[in-house]
Amino acid sequence: MIKNPILKGFNPDPSIVRVGDDYYVATSTFEWFPGVQIHHSKDLINWRLLTRPLDRLSLLDMAGNPNSGGVWAPCLSYDGDLFYLVYTDVKSWHITSNVTKDTHNYVTTAKNIMGPWSEPIFLNSSGFDPSLFHDDDGKKWLVNMQNDFRKGKNPFAGILLQEFSLEEKKLVGPVKNIFKGTELGVTEAPHLYKRNGFYYLMTAEGGTSWDHAVSMARSKEIWGPYEVDPQNPMLTSAKNSELQLQKAGHASLVETQNGEYYITHLCGRPLRPEMKCNLGRETSIQKVNWTEDGWLRLEGGGNEPRLEVPAPNLPEFKFKRVRCRNDFENTELNIHLNTLRIPPDESWLSLKERPGYMRLRGQESLSSLHRQSIVARRQQAFRCEAETCIEFEPDTFQQMAGLVCYYDTNDYIYLRISFDEELGKTLTIHHMESGEIDEPLDEEIQIEGWVKVYLRVNIFNQSIEFSYSEDGVNWYKIDKVFEAGQLSDEHNKLGFTGSFIGICVQDLSGMKKHADFDYFTYFELDE
Structure with missing residues (x-):
């Protein structure tokens, strides 16, 4: 069994990728340097902190950044040749929704997970939570939430899609809002996947606190329209304060070598009865299955996170304990x-x-x-x-x-x-x-x-x-x-x-x- 959380203490917004027999999870670091933590596992049970790639000023210059600014929600991916790390450097933000935010999005690449990582390519500043999807025709697509600061507008205005050209080192072509979200609201953290002819859009909704959730939508075309999962949300802790894993949301999907599927997701464990998560937002993992009609479900049913989940059919691989x-x-x-x-x-x-x-x-x-x-x-x-x-x-x-x-x-x-x-x-x-x-x-x-x-x-x-x-x-x-x-x-x-x-x-x-x-x-x- 895998015991949750797998990454304890302030390791939020997990982005997971498998390369061969190795699994990597990138998490947010906000104003702390170096930027982005990447943990490594071979069995999804045992994890070690492997590297922190944003380790020089040309990649991340945060002097003057506000509290809880800096690196929000990185996305780690691999196209068979290069690792891609997409991240936001937040220069200004405010808890009030309809206020302008300076959310600069970048991508850096590396042949090896340990680097060296390339000089960053600026992408856009239209919103945060950027994610890169590598389609099977060789095209690369960036999705990120759009921030709308205008009075009377929804500040979480939907998910933008645009093509990325590595050769030109920039975004190219039209920009389209492909998903406005569901009634849960606060639509963010987009990740695109492709399976059996469908493009699947996984997002976080409900806000990154007690009502946090994972929503799924799908389309035959990458530009949409996207059909929402009829049993949405597929994961949440909302409305059950007794769960030890609260705030479940902001997830990403991975397939094992043997065809099993898991999602890593954000969670929080509150001190009780105060309900304050002093360890911060952490990372847990859940086993998932695809239904016959092509929707993602937690193994065992329901949509609430579990403290223990079945481990994949992989040999256990433990790491040497790090000195304290x-x-x-x-x-x-x-x-x-x-x-x-x-x-x-x-x-x-x-x-x-x-x-x-x-x-x-x-x-x-x-x-x-x-x-x-x-x-x-x-x-x-x-x-x-x-x-x-x-x-x-x-x-x-x-x-x-x-x-x-x-x-x-x-x-x-x-x-x-x-x-x-x-x-x-x-x-x-x-x-x-x-x-x-x-x-x-x-x-x-x-x-x-x-x-x-x-x-x-x-x-x-x-x-x-x-x-x-x-x-x-x-x-x-x-x-x-x-x-x-x-x-x-x-x-x-x-x-x-x-x-x-x-x-x-x-x-x-x-x-x-x-x-x-x-x-x-x-x-x-x-x-």
Whole structure:
């Protein structure tokens, strides 16, 4: 059996493709760098994070992008010769539907899934969720949702279709709106497939929250008209709050070597009873079958996602477990570590200046949309622990370094070292909630003379607790407990990401004071 979710913790909008005996799933990364996560499997049971292709500024320049901007809904495909990665770089958006959005769509290609990936080709900016379909006559077609910002119009105005020419490196020919969606509304995330003479259009509808769903339509001609599945939606969690996998929608289809079919789809697992998904939107998989009259159905019937589904008739293939401890002994970042909006470079992050340490130079504040010195990883379990050891000698209260639980610039909990004119080196917590800053401790903790400062965070389902130590053996717990549900889309109401845990440095004096981090660990506990 396959146990869901297969990709835990902020891995939304999955696009799956099979090449030979290998399966790849690409997921959204939003404002985190590098852009796009690609996981790999050989059996659909066991998965590993393989590569993150948008790893240079020419492919992805996000400085100044808004919270939950950046990379939305990539599509990974293969035409027998090249891998194609289509993605959106969202430069502006607003939760209000009828507002203009800047959604620039690109495609990059590679002979090998590990790259190198080509310089991006600009496609259009008419909407997001672009997807590339390779027809059996050699033609390539781009579909994406269309954004209509005009008053009184449906902002999710339907699915656009246009031919793409790799030779000309651009979209060519007419543009047509081929599908206006169903009564579920919020029609997005299009993928085209072809089977038995029909073009099948798979879309997401209902919005990417509790009413999310997968809709199917089909046509004998690629230009339509498209007939909607009479039992639509084919997958949803809507109206059943008891399901462990909520938000089911935004799916893509794959056929195994043996003719079995599966869909990967977005889902969320809420903390209860708060119903807040602090792990973000995740990826699950369901086995599906084709009916005699040519419609896609979940194996076992119904249209609700299951926690366990039958595995394909393939040999099991397990991967070596990835270490959760980062001792910074290598000169490249661990694949699970991310930076925010900007790529790491020696001007602010070095693994060479002091071997065995990560040296971070302070840049802008945790409120910045441009240049933050932060390195973080996804929280991927409801119960986990993270720890670091810092050497940092601030000269002013404007210099800070520490351990942070981060959702975006409006919501984070930051255990940080800084300086007070009377106390010297100090430790306290900055708590930002919904854009309002709070200092929850009655007074800063004096740590003057401490060469090393050990910081730890423990997350137990709904609660976030911090501790600190001078020697890494004797720990002092901070009494204040924070709510993990704060670091979620549901609390923020303006985002699509999830909770990260990381290390960071700020220097608002402009002196670029550095901190040295001896290690950063992340361990998941039994759930």
